[in-house]
Every structure is written in C-alpha cells, then in structure tokens.
Amino acid sequence: MIQCENLMKIYKIDEEHEVIALQGLDLQIEKGEMMGIIGSSGSGKSTLLNMLGGLDRPTAGKLIVDGKNLLRLSDRELVKYKLETVGFVWQNNARNLIPYLSAVENVEMPMLLKGSHKRSRAKELLEMVGLGNRLKSKLGSLSGGEQQRVAIAIALANQPSLILADEPTGSVDGKAADMILDVLHHLNRELGVTIVIVTHDPQLKRKMDRIVAIRDGKTSSEILRRSQLLHQDQVVKEDTQGETHVELAVLDSARRIQIPEEYLKAIGITNTNKVHLKMEDEKIIIANPSN
Numbered sequence: 001m002i003q004c005e006n007l008m009k010i011y012k013i014d015e016e017h018e019v020i021a022l023q024g025l026d027l028q029i030e031k032g033e034m035m036g037i038i039g040s041s042g043s044g045k046s047t048l049l050n051m052l053g054g055l056d057r058p059t060a061g062k063l064i065v066d067g068k069n070l071l072r073l074s075d076r077e078l079v080k081y082k083l084e085t086v087g088f089v090w091q092n093n094a095r096n097l098i099p100y101l102s103a104v105e106n107v108e109m110p111m112l113l114k115g116s117h118k119r120s121r122a123k124e125l126l127e128m129v130g131l132g133n134r135l136k137s138k139l140g141s142l143s144g145g146e147q148q149r150v151a152i153a154i155a156l157a158n159q160p161s162l163i164l165a166d167e168p169t170g171s172v173d174g175k176a177a178d179m180i181l182d183v184l185h186h187l188n189r190e191l192g193v194t195i196v197i198v199t200h201d202p203q204l205k206r207k208m209d210r211i212v213a214i215r216d217g218k219t220s221s222e223i224l225r226r227s228q229l230l231h232q233d234q235v236v237k238e239d240t241q242g243e244t245h246v247e248l249a250v251l252d253s254a255r256r257i258q259i260p261e262e263y264l265k266a267i268g269i270t271n272t273n274k275v276h277l278k279m280e281d282e283k284i285i286i287a288n289p290s291n
C-alpha cells in the first residue's frame, strides 16, 4: 500500500539555512494495516504525514501510495489524490470541520467537492461512527469526542484507501479517546481501510498492529504486537498492562541501524564515536572498545 524509500524532506528557511526534516526514511505499510507512528517532538512525524497525504512534496527518494508515485504527480493529479485516495483526521477540530454546518452537511462536503453527493451515504457514515442520532446537530452542540467522530466520517466520505490521523485523541478525555479508538479499529477491520496514526497516547499505541518509532527523520525501531509475530524465539517484552510485544531495530536502505542512546550509555560509550563490533554464536555484539 505504501512504499517509502530513502525519503528526504528539506525545508529551506532562507538563502543560508535549511532544515532536514526527513533524512532517508524507509517505511513499508501493508494494505489494511493499522499502524502508529511515534517519536519525540521535531523527529519528523507530521512531515511524514504531510508527505503521505500529498499536502507537501518530498525533496527526494521514493514514495508510492496505492500505486501512485507522489514525487511524479502533477498538481492536478495531486488534488485528485487528496480528494479520493486519502482522508485526514487532525487533532485540531477547526481543521476538520465547518462549524456552522450540521454533522451530516459536514460529511457531505467532500462528496460535493468530488461531485458525487449522496445524503444516504453521509448518514450511513455517521451511523458507523455511532452518531446516527446526531445527524442534524450543529457542530457547536457536539462534544469534542463527538466532533472527532464526525471528522472520521468526513475522512471516509469519498471512500479513501488510506486514513491519516494526527493525534486524533490529543484533545479529548480518556473515555472519548477510547470511543474514537474503537471506531477507528472497527473501520479498519470492517472496511479494510489502511490507517496511519501519529500519537503519543499509550492507550492508542496498545491498539495498533505495529508501531514505528522515528528518530531524527528516520525510522529507528518497530514494535510488533504478539499476534503479528512470525518467530516464536524473539525477545518478547511485557508492558505494564501485561501485554506482550517485540521491539525491533530497523535497518535502513544502507544497512545502518540507530543504537538507542540509553544502550550506549549503559556500556559506557559517551564521548567516543567508535565501538567494537564482533560476531559470537550467530550474534552481532557491540561492545565498548576500552573494556
């Protein structure tokens, strides 16, 4: 569904300054996957989401979504892509919704833009997100969580194959967040729509099939749920809720890995950029050269 290889995004600030937001990011996402993207502030999560959604163009690399090469699309093709292939759910409701329209009119809006308006489908989508009884409600009378569910219905209006969500539970309380999550999970399983969510929410992370961590504009590690695992002999970790997962480091296209800072500190690598690398019993060992 999504093939992202050596993806680069450089923002030019002025004649002399630029920011490298993505520096050779590799990521494959299967059709029908529900996956999370995590990473500290400034690591490149939103930039990646903007590239996937066609809101901004990559500087270099390869990005194919649903068979479309996003580095090669014309401006016109990009508009069509944004309208038909992807749906967005933002943390900030002002970005998702038109406040003076009712819930059902909001869901109809992207259909109108595409020229295929159907009230029955808009109603069906609102029923799917559990708002069948609030069709005519003006947005101001809906709670934050309900507004976020309207946003999900809007994102689905033109039957996209990909939903991108940026912190969809970021501004609602725990109960509303649970409901949003359940809706997304249900849509993923029922409609088979691929969902990519940027999140800090540990509750949300637990519901994902896979979580990819981004560090400095590159994928650094992946967490897989136990049900996703292929090999029984992997190192399985348990979180505080007793759920099991496996954490894998990602090899980039040049076969490099990022070693977590805390691992390096633990073996005393603080002010050197060299380590000992050796093979032992079919394992690669990284050690402190001064020991």
Ligand SMILES: Nc1ncnc2c1ncn2[C@@H]1O[C@H](COP(=O)(O)OP(=O)(O)OP(=O)(O)O)[C@@H](O)[C@H]1O
Pocket (backbone or CB within 6 Å): 011, 012, 013, 019, 020, 021, 039, 040, 041, 042, 043, 044, 045, 046, 047, 048
């Ligand atoms: N339009 C832009 N112009 C210049 N620099 C940008 C622009 N957008 C992002 N950046 C820079 O690119 C880097 C990655 O930003 P990005 O917003 O993707 O990070 P993030 O992981 O989403 O962070 P956060 O969790 O704080 O939202 C940052 O250094 C940021 O300042």
